[in-house]
Amino acid sequence: MSQALVDLVHRYTEAHPGTNPWMTAIDNVGILRSDVPRQPSPLLFQPSLCVVAQGTKQSVFGTRRYEYGPGQALVVSVEMPAFSRVAAASPEEPFLGVVIGLDRKLVSEVMDSLAAPPKISPQVPRGVFVTDYDGPLADCVIRLMRLLETPEAIPHVAPLVMREIVYWLLSGPHAADVAKVALADGRTHRVLSAVHALRANFAEAIRVDELAAIAQLSPSAFHRQFKALTSMTPVQFQKQLRLLEARHLLVSGAANAETAAFRVGYESASQFSREYARMFGAPPRRDAEAFRRPLPG
CATH class of the missing domain: 1.10.10 (Arc Repressor Mutant, subunit A)
Incomplete structure (x- = not known):
């Protein structure tokens, strides 16, 4: 756990009375705080890096449960519904977190600039996973929080730090999962197209064979790969x-x-x-x- 990050997030929430989440002056960066544990709450995750500075959080995507605490982050690369709760928090040690939105266009740009991009398997990537954040990635998150104390520097420095965060994600142990969703080539692109079609037309009667046709897969193969990506069935x-x-x-x-x-x-x-x-x-x-x-x- 980085005490520097804990201090920065705690100081920000103390200085800016408001409601959870705090949306900051940096685009796509929010702060979470809870002084007590929370019951599971349904929400729609956007592609993001969800960093825990203090406390513990649990998120459930379909059949998969993820628990992450200090020094860990949940990475979500596809817009997905989930249940999430603060599992450990107290007035003395509140849950403190930072949510950083991931822009697929920026991920693609950084990916294209790499001399040695991560190797990508033919399998459909996981749309969500937990990773450790330490070293350069942790330093980036701390620098983003420090920028909030010098708002005049945000437009000049924040885009550079966001680009660096993407670089370290693409250089880390889960680089292939991040990269494959960003590239959205071939099979992954087709499955993502079906996910987006379902997202855009969720009020209409679902026909798995039509979604499978978008993905250019048989219904059984589509069902299997959709669940691999989102941890849940289309229904x-x-x-x-x-x-x-x-x-x-x-x-x-x-x-x-x-x-x-x-x-x-x-x-x-x-x-x-x-x-x-x-x-x-x-x-x-x-x-x-x-x-x-x-x-x-």
Whole structure:
């Protein structure tokens, strides 16, 4: 654990009263803090590097559970729904984390500039994994946090540090997974195209054979490779997207439960309520009301 990073993140949250997550003056960089453990919460992960400075976090993607603590980071390379919770935190030692968005275009640019790019296997890469961050990568995260104390330097220095972070990811033990998603060539590109099609049309009835055709694979091969990438089946992926969008509609006041159900693709309001309660732990209306209340810590 880097005490310097702990001190920087703690100091920032103390100096900037607000709600979790703190979105900083650096594009695609956010800060997480919790003074108490949290129950699992569904959310939609964007491609990102999720660094833990203090405390412990758990995230579940489909059938795979990842636990990561100080000195570790979760790397997500594909937009995916998941359940995430703060597992270890206290007022004396709050959970502190930094989330750094990964821009696929920047990853591709750095990849193209490498004299010896990482070797890529023919297998579909993992869309998420846990890695240690130390040495140069840890130094980059610390420098990003220090930049927040000199905002006039952010436009000039932050893009360089972000590029360096990508370089170290492409030079690390999981370089092939990062690189293959960034390149999105061949089979991976086709599977990703199907994932994006499902993401864009999640409210429509799913036809696995149509998604398989986009990926240019047989339905069975597509199903296997989709799960290898996302840790869930296409049906599970779609259901979580639908319910996350419904929750957004309910919490924002844009729709009531019945309207939200039909807008995200459910034909039965009662089925929607059952599946919503199973995912969020309470019926739609009660959950939305509880979600609007500020959480302590």
